[in-house]
Amino acid sequence: MKESRLNLYTRSRCPLCVKAQRVIADVREEHDFIYTELDIDESDEWTEKYGLMIPVVEIDGEIIQYGQIDHFTVLEALQKK
Template sequence: MEVIFYTRNRCPLCVDAKLILQHLQKEHSFQIIERDIETSDEWTEKYGLMIPVVEINGEVVQYGMIDPLTIEEKLNHL
């Protein structure tokens, strides 16, 4: 399974969110696909005010302040 993680440089919330995802990887089998929104005008327009963004199976599960319980709940129901 893949978890898409939209991020950008100089984003403290993104650093925290990545650590949460890496911690959850220890209990759930998934690959983190990191996408820097500054490499795509489309991603910047879509997610510029939302980052970090966690997407699972094409669904935005959470953005901004990432809560490990919300992400884990989604992973448990796949």
């Protein structure tokens, strides 16, 4: 079975992003996946696409959740992949 890839789009000075990082760390204790954290300020394309949405959780190219990130939603999405 192919391991899922989870991207977390964030930016500095973002309290919701810090919370999302904690949620992802907790989910990693229960489920294996490839994790990449991407700062949207490093790409004009990401800033334009996600600027008002961050943090954004994307799993295998599909946006799962943005803004308020919760453990249950992320874990459930990973388990369905």
